[in-house]
Amino acid sequence: MLTALVDYDSGNLHSAHKAFERMARERGEGTIVVTSEPDVVAKADRIVLPGDGAFPACKKQLFDYSGLFEAISEAVTEKGRPFMGICIGMQMLATRGLEYEETKGFDWIGGEVVKIEPSDPALKVPHMGWNNLHLEGAHPVLEGIETGDHAYFVHSYHFKVADPAHRLAYVNYGEEVTAIVARDNIIGTQFHPEKSQRAGLRIVSNFLGWKP
Amino acid sequence: MLKTRIIPCLDVADGRVVKGVNFVDLIDAGDPVESARAYDAAGADELCFLDIHATHENRGTMYDLATRTAEQCFMPLTIGGGVRTTEDVRNLLLAGADKVSFNSAAVADPDVIARAADHFGSQCIVCAIDAKTIEWDAEGNPTKWAIFTHGGRKAALDKDGHPIDAVEFAKLIESKGAGEILLTSMDRDGTRAGFNIAMTRTIADTVNIPVIASGGVGNLDHLVEGVTEGHASAVLAASIFHFGDYTIQEAKEYMASKGIPMRLN
Numbered sequence: 001m002l003t004a005l006v007d008y009d010s011g012n013l014h015s016a017h018k019a020f021e022r023m024a025r026e027r028g029e030g031t032i033v034v035t036s037e038p039d040v041v042a043k044a045d046r047i048v049l050p051g052d053g054a055f056p057a058c059k060k061q062l063f064d065y066s067g068l069f070e071a072i073s074e075a076v077t078e079k080g081r082p083f084m085g086i087c088i089g090m091q092m093l094a095t096r097g098l099e100y101e102e103t104k105g106f107d108w109i110g111g112e113v114v115k116i117e118p119s120d121p122a123l124k125v126p127h128m129g130w131n132n133l134h135l136e137g138a139h140p141v142l143e144g145i146e147t148g149d150h151a152y153f154v155h156s157y158h159f160k161v162a163d164p165a166h167r168l169a170y171v172n173y174g175e176e177v178t179a180i181v182a183r184d185n186i187i188g189t190q191f192h193p194e195k196s197q198r199a200g201l202r203i204v205s206n207f208l209g210w211k212p
Numbered sequence: 213m214l215k216t217r218i219i220p221c222l223d224v225a226d227g228r229v230v231k232g233v234n235f236v237d238l239i240d241a242g243d244p245v246e247s248a249r250a251y252d253a254a255g256a257d258e259l260c261f262l263d264i265h266a267t268h269e270n271r272g273t274m275y276d277l278a279t280r281t282a283e284q285c286f287m288p289l290t291i292g293g294g295v296r297t298t299e300d301v302r303n304l305l306l307a308g309a310d311k312v313s314f315n316s317a318a319v320a321d322p323d324v325i326a327r328a329a330d331h332f333g334s335q336c337i338v339c340a341i342d343a344k345t346i347e348w349d350a351e352g353n354p355t356k357w358a359i360f361t362h363g364g365r366k367a368a369l370d371k372d373g374h375p376i377d378a379v380e381f382a383k384l385i386e387s388k389g390a391g392e393i394l395l396t397s398m399d400r401d402g403t404r405a406g407f408n409i410a411m412t413r414t415i416a417d418t419v420n421i422p423v424i425a426s427g428g429v430g431n432l433d434h435l436v437e438g439v440t441e442g443h444a445s446a447v448l449a450a451s452i453f454h455f456g457d458y459t460i461q462e463a464k465e466y467m468a469s470k471g472i473p474m475r476l477n
Contacts, residue, residue: 012305012306012308012309012310012336014279014282014305014306014307014308015282015286015289015308015310018282018283018286018308019286022283052332052333052335052336053332053333053335054333122443123214124420124421124422124445125420125421126334126335126391126421126422127214128214128335128391128392128422128445129214129215129216129217129257129422129445129446130214130215130217130257130475131213131214131215132213132215132475148477149477150215150475150477152287152288153214154288154335154391155335156334171213171214172213173213173214194286195286195287195288195310196286196287197252197286197287200286201286
């Protein structure tokens with residue numbers, strides 16, 4: 001089993017790579033490859049899209065790799081391969097993002113990515129640090145994860161889903177901030193599982209065994 | 213809800229922890245990776261490595277440490293000390309750091325923060341500010357703080373030769389895109405007399421990015437004060453944890469008992 005971590009020059013892939021490698025080793029299955037090659041993505045059994053940074057810049061960087069998005073899209077939307085987006089990689093699943101300017105997302109999960117606007121002015125933006133998850137639905141990737149478990153977040157925008165059924169978890173930060181989205185063979189986490197210690201590694205491990 | 217973070221900081225020189233870490237079960241207390249693993253297991257919320265020599269020749273050692281730490285600790289790692297250019301940021305991120313902290317280079321050229329944030333995102337750009345109280349009012353309350361560099365020995369001056377005001381500088385680097393401020397009170401650092409609360413609160417209330425309080429922690433009440441009175445989003449400490457005065461868990465439980473939201477599980 002081959003899991004492709006898509007590298008499109010967006011942020012730090014090292015810790016994500018190490019977290020996926022470690023869990024693949026513990027499960028005794030599969031290889032993790034960091035790649036920008038459409039050919040490699042096309043033959044991967046699972047795809048992970050990480051990313052840090054601003055929505056428009058990340059989208060542009062991804063599309064600057066000729067054929068890369070097309071390869072991801074074909075694998076995910078036509079072949080139904082399991083897909084996980086992390087942070088910006090999750091936000092780009094939306095219909096559109098409103099960071100700096102309006103940018104079209106993949107529109108795989110309906111909704112918009114909007115600025116976090118906590119009602120309490122004492123709450124800082126970015127939302128940075130450990131927050132506890134409120135689970136709203138069961139999912140194979142969330143097996144062993146409970147409401148109250150902590151995950152590590154760092155972001156200033158968040159994903160407002162159009163259909164509440166697509167939101168699997170939120171955290172409280174002056175408002176309900178989307179933490180996990182999912183639809184069919186697609187899942188996305190706003191937080192960084194690779195930096196979220198026990199709960200994060202469990203999610204990574206579950207994803208590697210997920211058969212949607 | 214979002215939890216207040218406790219961040220142990222390790223001073224590193226030539227690939228070794230400088231002050232030493234006094235934990236049981238540690239095979240090699242001078243090895244930063246061993247110490248990082250111990251803090252990871254102890255429930256630290258983030259880790260910080262400060263390269264205190266940061267000479268060009270030993271950069272490779274720091275990259276190697278970042279790589280080895282990231283292979284074993286699945287929590288955020290900040291690296292600072294001697295970071296001057298966006299190329300330094302890139303190299304540290306590629307090696308395994310999650311955030312990179314500028315200090316003197318940002319005082320000399322605040323635009324380096326903008327260049328780094330544009331490139332890598334604000335979320336991974338920390339700006340460390342070292343400052344001291346320079347003015348008090350008639351009642352002796354501190355009213356003005358100035359930036360110092362070179363470990364607190366040298367007052368930073370603007371182009372007109374005036375001290376650089378810490379509050380104005382914090383606003384400036386926020387506008388340049390810094391994602392977080394690591395604020396160290398140089399007049400408290402190493403004293404164990406507690407944070408410079410007035411300075412911490414003034415800056416935390418002025419900027420809208422998280423402020424990490426640093427410098428002067430001697431007991432657990434100091435950590436509490438940094439948050440409740442200083443309004444810091446996170447507290448950084450070195451010696452009280454390294455020398456085993458308190459465990460991370462004790463600190464977290466104590467802060468929680470004072471009503472501060474902490475990550476206890």
